[in-house]
Amino acid sequence: MSYKVGIMGATGAVGREIIEVLHDRNFPVEELRLFASERSAGKTIDTPFGAITIENADMADYSQLNIAFFAISGDWSKENADKATSAGCYVIDNSSAFRYDDEVPLVVPEINADAIGDSKLIANPNCTTAIAAIPLYALHKEYGLKKVIISTYQATSGAGAAGMSELTEETKNYLEGKEVKNKVFTYPIAFNTIPHIDSFQENDYTREEMKVVWETRKIFSEPDIPISCTCVRIPTMRVHGESIVIETERPIDAVDAKKLLGQVEGVELKDDIENNIYPMPLNATKKYDVEVGRIRQNLVFGDHGLEFFVCGDQILKGAALNAVQIAEKL
Amino acid sequence: MSYKVGIMGATGAVGREIIEVLHDRNFPVEELRLFASERSAGKTIDTPFGAITIENADMADYSQLNIAFFAISGDWSKENADKATSAGCYVIDNSSAFRYDDEVPLVVPEINADAIGDSKLIANPNCTTAIAAIPLYALHKEYGLKKVIISTYQATSGAGAAGMSELTEETKNYLEGKEVKNKVFTYPIAFNTIPHIDSFQENDYTREEMKVVWETRKIFSEPDIPISCTCVRIPTMRVHGESIVIETERPIDAVDAKKLLGQVEGVELKDDIENNIYPMPLNATKKYDVEVGRIRQNLVFGDHGLEFFVCGDQILKGAALNAVQIAEKL
Known part of the structure; x- marks a missing residue:
């Protein structure tokens, strides 16, 4: 069986990557149709599925589609999701519009694919959540999470293609001694945090x-896990890093935890400090798996504590890959 | 009274900044002499104290100096400190050579100036420690620190002038599509963490x-405070950021903590989120005070927890400024 697939927001960073991931994972596409704002409609873009002309997303006929990936904006998703699902089309929504709606499953397929049930609308989590959730859930099942403390190192791709362009432009201007102007971010991001x-x-x-707090709790079906997070934008392109400290219910040993994490689907262990192997955007870019490393017994929580660092491609596991993985479960 | 001052390592990032800080703070300099490796000896450099010819640090006659700032390397400090202090010269050492020696005071003047006593040798703390210590000590006195969890966002200046040059060069090459080669850092740092x-x-x-663990405990005279830290190099120039979560012995309220931190010597409160005011390298560069902001009740430790972000100039409070502040206390 194969599917008629639509991508709403096909010209954005996430939309473009969804096209690549569908092709790369041999998703059974009968027909691929690409949609974007009225402004982009009529343009033709080259894809691994051939040249495709962009259509106006506001005018989409969802009865012609089996699955639609929504990657435009939260407001747009709110206005259009019902139209799509009523026409019998599955919607995988990359925005935050429905993530906190009790009726809508929020899914990381490695963790809670069964939450999809018979819902026609499935929410894709925030990138920062999705990247941390993979190793955290494996640790939770084995040791029980009692406290989770996260600090992030987030790439400019979190603001889409425009975010990455802004970093490039600002950096060039900075190095040439020209004025650095910001539009996408609140302040210049070149050489800043x-x-x-x-x-x-x-x-x-x-x-x-x-x-991160709301979504991790929902995905894990653990509404009370204490989690805190500080999110920081740094001048990198498309991989988010996260420094994570956990306290566990049961005693945890760093050597055992490392073994466990090495076997988790979606994790690539990068933890060989003698050879300077640890997670970095340099290596994690365009990689499906989340890199996990710097795994060590946490000094504050002792034999009930672990500390580690993760890096995940914000556009892939943080968005496009996870969305396609959801589609594979439908 | 005024002093004959020597700077050992005067051509490095920290040495050069010590010259500026001595001048800027009107330190009573009777005579300033600059020393560096044999390679640099004989060169003349312009300073706010006039043009000064660099001398060979290995040949320094410490009987001609009252105070010497050591900013070359740990090994060099170990080999030369005794020679200097035996000649009656105070040594303020920027390296880690003596920081963990029980006989040598490790000093952040705002916190433990009295630890200097009659020691001729005083150690300057690591930059990451010094920056966090200022707000942490104020909170410790008022609320009692029970747990401290830190993740850092460290600038390339931590590896001196060569670190900053490497970031600039790599970034240019990356943007021009040229090969990016690293020497100072283990991997390329441009657009990486x-x-x-x-x-x-x-x-x-x-x-x-x-x-951070060892030095904070020593400076606070609290050998048992549980502290953990993840240190990460990011592509910024000279300001270290730190995301800090604390649990306190006594209940802590974020509003009270903000008031307290606003009155601490060495802290500039940057905490007005309605107007997007928070600590950033963009503003903290070349600033003496440590910027503190994003102060909020921590979600994990509740009414005994606080979370905040700090930014401090690694070369100033993290090195040169703190060293000169120590000299002012002698």
């Missing part, structure tokens, strides 16, 4: 930080 | 991470 991603919430955390 | 600074220890932490 910005501890602010998405809007501030009432508790003074950012929405990006709270997404 | 490297979770590895200094050598790995038996417990799988790096020496840089353990320095």
